[in-house]
Amino acid sequence: MTQTDTGTMPAAAKEGETAGSPQPGIGRALLFAPSLVAALAFVWFLTFLPAIGRGEVFTLVYPWIPALGIEFAFLLDGLGLIFALLVTGIGALIFLYAAGYFLGDPRAGRIITLLFLFAIAMLGLVLADDVVTLFLFWEGTTVTSFLLVGFDYQKAYARRAALQALLVTGMGGLALLGGLILLGDFAGSYRLSEMIAMGPAVSEAAIYGPVLALFLLGAFTKSAQFPFHFWLPGAMAAPTPVSAYLHSATMVKAGVYLLMRMNPALGGTEVWFWVLTIFGATTMLIGSIWALRQTDLKQMLAHTTVMGLGTLVMFIGGGTEKAAIGAALFLVVHALYKAALFLMVGCLDKKAGTREVDDLAGLGRAMPITAWAAALAAFSMAGMIPFVGFLGKEVMYEASFSVITEPVLVAGAAYVANAMMVAVALIVAVGPFHFSAPRSPKPAMDPSWTLWLGPVLLAGLGLVLGVIAPLTGDAVVNPVAASILGRPVDYHLKLWHGVNAALIMSILTFVLGFLFWRTARPIRAGLAGAQASGLISADELYDRVLEGVRATAKAVTGRLQNGVLTSYMRATFAALAIVLWGAIALSGGPRPTPSFDLPLISYATMAIMLIATAAVIITRSRLAAIASLGAIGTSISIIFVLYGAIDVALTQLMIEILVVVFLAIALLRLPRTPERKGFRVGDAGIAAAVGLGVTVVLISVLGTPLDLTLTEFFEENSAPVAFGRNVVNVILVDFRALDTLGEIAVIVIAAIGAVAALKAGRQAAAKTTTTMEPGE
Amino acid sequence: MEPSLAIVVGILVGGGAYLMMSANLIRFLFGLTLVSNAVNLAIFTAGRMTYGAPSLVPPGGKTVAEGAANALPQALILTAIVIGFGLLAFTLSLVLRAYVTFGTANSAEIREAEPMPEGRRDDSGKG
Amino acid sequence: MKLLIRPFLILWLTVVFLTELLKSAWKVFIEVMTPGLSATPRMVAMPLDAKTDGGITTTANMITLTPGTLTVDVSDDRQYLLIHAMWGAEGTEAVNADMKHNLERVVMRALE
Amino acid sequence: MLLAAPILLPLATAILCFLLRRYRFHRILSQLSALALIVLGIVILLEAIEGPVTAQMGGWAAPFGITLAGDVLSGIMVTITGLAAFTALTYATVEVDTATEQLGFHALAQSMVGGVCGAFLTGDLFNLYVWFEVMLISSFGLLVIGGGRAQIDGAVKYVALNLVGTLAFLSGVGLLYGTAGTLNMADLGVKLAGRMDETAVLGAAGLLMFAFAAKAALFPVFFWLPASYHTPAFATSALFSALLTKVGVYALLRVFTLVFEVDNPVVSGALIGAAAITIALGALGAAAQDDIRRVFSFHIVSQIGVMTLGLALATPLALAGAVFYFLHHIPAMMGMFLLGGIVAREAGSERLDRIGGLWSAGPWLGVLFLIPMLSLIGIPPLSGFWAKFFMIRASFEDGAFLLGGLILVASLLTFLYLGRVFVAAFWQPYPGPAEEAPAATAPPLQLLLPVMVLAGVTLAISFQAGTLFDLAALSATQLGDSAPYVSQVLRQQP
Amino acid sequence: MNSLILNTAARLMVPVLVIFSLLVLWRGHNDPGGGFIGGLLAATSLALYEKAAGLERTERMLRIPPLAISAVGLACALASAVWGAIAKGYVLAGVWPLLTVGPGGEKEGLPVGSILLFDLGVFLVVVGGVSAMLFALEEAAVPAHQDEQDDIEGKD
């Protein structure tokens, strides 16, 4: 595949290196404030651990639109708490990291502000207990993510990735909104907790299918599930702290969160299992295979994130208690090691000058802290005992066996994925640091504490949580699993279960993982070949879909809005004909039989009009056309006289002649009518339909009796009350004077407009006409 | 009731509509004039005008004579005629202006705001 | 003196004119309602004696409404009228003399 | 006098603007008049919360004289009209040159505002026609005034297509008079009750629907809008975007609740069909465009479809949603247009491939841009989200799942095309020569102030969504049950 | 046109017609006529004068620009609306300050009041508006070299 500049991210694109003026002192201090705030929030959330562990639930509700039952509502339970802890805890470290990472960069303020805003949105998302509240924060993460991915907006790939992330997650968000509203209306409440409380009632309802589809679309796009997984590697255009935070630890887990949250209501069905398992497993496999294809460490991690998300989704689909435990545990495991590894890669990028795996080697001595952090995180990732990753893998295998429907499928997928994680862990933690002479684009050294503190703490926590496995299980994992399942969980997490099937699987995993690591280069080459041979990636598919949408839009719009007035007019009159004939066809009522009993003078006048109308259409002489128009207008005014409408007749007469005079003046300048291109049959058909429709409706009107109350009132009050004997005039200037006021306003404005058009036209012409007199 | 007028109205509307669908803006103007007239006549017909006397109260009288024409539709038509004239006069000015600007009164050749998709594009044209 | 008789002169002018108009319409009536065309059209330039705007205008108008002749134009120097005569076979002088005798003199007496 | 003031005041201002020679006075008068209109609108709104208020012109009792009637909806609309006029005319003080002002720009703008207010306040169908014409002819003038080639092209199409609508409107009114013998809308409603299946009534309803649809820019009569809205001055575009189509939708709302029965299957079917296709075609059209204002124009079309859907569904929530949509859409869309103007001014073009670099020139403009943009996309808690939410919920509640889905799909396209505009204007590097790239100097205050006011209003609507929804719901109640309106109009005293 | 005959006739006819149009305006409340018809009549007369004497002379004769005339007309109508509102409490209400009505309904005095002001406004609007459009059209439709030619021929 050739790289073009249309917006695909170059493999080793640099980021955040723009030099700028250093931050002033106060500004610099302010950069660290979000980190402190997040840390305080983390501590505050920690205090809830015991209560939540006991199964308590906290709520916070403000009224918002009471008329529609919409509230600004929050709920803190096990699931919410663990996410809140991840958001604030990892957030604190990443804000700190970002402050260091962007120190001296004028854009530091912007990115930290955006990160902080994102953290708020993410926190709101996981704590929301109201449909609108949830969606508010859900879209909040979409928008902040858009702005963060497009942070390096000068780069075409960053703009493309930002728009891609916006569109894909935006689509999911809209689907989710649809699902939320549907479910809310079904449940009669917009409170998530109340929807969930309905439990299986939802899956038995008729709306279950659409609701499920919409929720899954929302969750899958947000959590980069196949076939929407492509946006996540693209989003790596964002600076490393952003990738670490949004695109590994938190935002991409929003979809997973949603599935976990809705599991009691939407889960437990065949379709739920199959969809989640198949999509989760596919995502997992795709992510792991393409992770090996990458040479950019960040891209590699991004693909393993896709894999991790697939794993989570697959286990949420599992439906058993063990599966829920597995999902809950892996959620924590993944967040910790993946954030640590991302931050570590950021350190490498900043201090060694590249993220290309082949350009980095033997830096363990130069960057000891970084190397240690990498090692700790990688151990957890690979599932080494006693890291929490080990726990995760064990539970995962146990969960696979527990799955009722297709344990072999699930276990097999998990096996391949875990082996791949081992391989990637080895690539990331071993390759750059050990067993080789130092090699890097620039002299490597450990970064400042703000940069290494995050990876070290996160990776260390992976060890700690593994060591205190029972506590981790009771305080963190079980409440989450309880939320997923919608019922209390009684499971005891232990580091050592003795030798069982899961342990054997773990050992086999290491073997396969090691094999993958050793054969990484040939695999990579093979994948590259497959890619080159025209295998279409989802990312390309996205482009094609987008192009397809644009092409469809252009085709449809080009056909309709084609810039040709006649086609607009044709459509407009055709619509009018359809409206008229539709109304005639779909209605009844009196249809009088016409009678024709008028004096000759009436018929003569009408005949004049008809002859003149034909003349206007047929004649090629413009003067004859104008003269015929004059004849029609005059005839109409004679008809007005015949029926006693003398005022109207006078007005009509003078207006008509003025029109004729105006036309005659304008025709002095306007060009001759070009030869008619024959008779336009289609137009004539439309015109005839319109005309005939008007006639039919008009005759129908004549079949109804006319209530003359208004006219009688005017006739009786005109002379005695309004002091005028010409009833028509009194209506015009007294009874309905407001009409006349508007009407004369029309004349004034028409005159202003016409003068403006013509004067400006004359000025415009003066610029080009050479024969113009000077001073004109 | 005057069904014959209803038929005349239909023919005027049809003829006018046909002309309004023409690419030639002058013919469009002719069509507009026709349809405006037709609509006035339609109101007139719908207003159940009867062959009769003008709606004038005789001097010293209290109300109009028996069989006087219905005054209300007359007032409406009068208003409509004048408004229609304003619109027509403006449209005429616009067509003239379009001709001065584009050198043509053929709407198919007036393609500035919505240019041909693949055609030339005038850079300076945006106002 | 002239002021006193002017109304009578104008009245006379009117009478003369209405008679001429009647004759003129009758001639046209006969010409078009009977088969065949007897017309011998001729365009002539008639020298004007009337000098004032009103005089010229009235003369020109009356020439139009009287038998067989029709004013087409006034020359830029106001010396001549261009006249289209339906029956100009007898020649220019006859046409001119007829008009001068019948109309222009009456007009000038009444208006100038 | 209160109800007539929003009509008379702009007209008087128009006259003064035209007669005064000093252009500075035009501007000040114009702006003051618009501000006064806001006050008048709010006063009407406050009075109408208790129930509709009416005034009989000339002191002639309804249905003989012309009734002006103010309910919550008209109060809201007059207020927003004032806001729209104020912001657009403030923007115009810089954008519109003196020569154009000399030709009567302010007079035309004010008379358009007068016509729009007339349309919002009148209780008489023929009078509605008259105010439509005042609005229409003023918009004609505004479109051609001081125009270049594109403007004239746009004007020709705009005028030609709108004239068809106007003629249909007039015929519809005439036929309706011939059927019911009255013109007062409340009286018409009484007289036409239960007669929707007569050819005369349904035919007239069809003509009026066609006319209002043409004004509102609904399928298949929306062509005039994308053909013309991108051609005049941005202030004019913005004013048009705020008022013209809305008057069409307003008229649909008013006439098809008060005079006709919108729950008639033919009427609602036609409206739903037109609205749905409009939503789809508008969104597709916007996705196909490469000019800022053409994107916006098609976006308007799409949103008009959504508003019309509110009427077509005609449930209380749907009607409230439609009213709320007015509230949301006018300030947001105007803000978008005016910001588009600033973007075009700074970057020197409206073509998406010829602009860029604005974020570097001043990110605050981008942030300002994001407010109406995200609101129009429908990002919560901004006003546009609520508007969409109400409509989707109303569709779902009515069992119209496909329609709700359609709104969602159209919203996705909104992400696409408005996102494209933002990325092109702010993030994409300026494609032209570097010395022409947008500078970091702030545009004049007269351009920024209206944009900030509109963004502020959008935010205020967003955060007062609850209160405003109550207002919209009250308005929907008044629309849905016209009995109080009718009895207020037809009570036997002038 | 530069026709001596037309010029002379127009000079004679137009003043008469304008006076006649005012008469039509005045009597319009009781007989066929009124602001519209009167205004149109006056506008037609002005058009005739314009055709005969040329644009420039007509504009000079009018003194006030026609658009201003029509704006003043609209102002008259608005003033009438406000007059009614102030005097009677209803916008556009008829006010007849010089008219007294006897017990039997017989009227005395002059029928002059807000309604006549309104009708006058209509008259002015129509005269001004129509003339303005006519003049502008005339100016735009006749290319510049035409006027030049007129000047060569013209000695009106």
Next chain:
Amino acid sequence: MSTLGATLSGPLAWGAAIAGLFVIAGIFVTLYRVIVGPTLADRVVGLDLLSMLLTALLVLFALAVEVSAYLDAALALSLVSFLATVAFARYLERRQDVEAGRQEIRREHGDA
């Protein structure tokens, strides 16, 4: 079917009816000239006569139904038709000069 829908009777009604028939017949004959031409001037003359005949028809109708108010329409028609004739005559005379000006515009815009 009556000719004019007259309200009066006696010789006058008959006279009006016969005159009405004459005028109506004349109108159709004149329409032929207006529409067929062949020259512009023919059409203008035709239109002039057409309006004259329509005026006559109006007067006849006013007489037949005994409403003198309808004479107003006849008066107005005679005025405005004169204006139309003047405008058309000018159109006739100027058209050719303008034709030259148009060539210029076409040249400027580079298309014919």
Next chain:
Amino acid sequence: MLEGVLDILGAVLLVAGGAFCFSAAVGLYRLPDVFMRMHASTKAGTLGLMFIVIAFALTQPALDVVIKAILVSVFMIITAPIGSHLVGRAAFRTGQPMWHRTILDEETRRFQPPGGLEIVHLGDDGEPLPDDPGRILAASSSAGEAPADR
């Protein structure tokens, strides 16, 4: 008695007026060129209309009717010849076709435009003569197209 006489007189005037009007139309139809047609329309038309108006005034002798009748008559008398003058002048100046039997006096040269003009001649059937020798009034060599408005 008087009324009866007036009625009969009125009826006669009406019929005569109608007949004159009709003859004007027939003249317009029958006569071969525009100048001759103007004779018919101007004279017969004006008198026909006047007869009808006078009949009205005679039979309904109210003051307003008489005034209006006089106004219409006077107006016709003033405007009809002016109209024919303007049309005729335009027709002459733009070289409208002329019946081939029309004799043009030498003095009419002074009424031609400076460049002179060429006149197409119509045969008795109203069609332009095919091999018209042409009565070219002044030096004008350019062979213009037929000015017929086709």
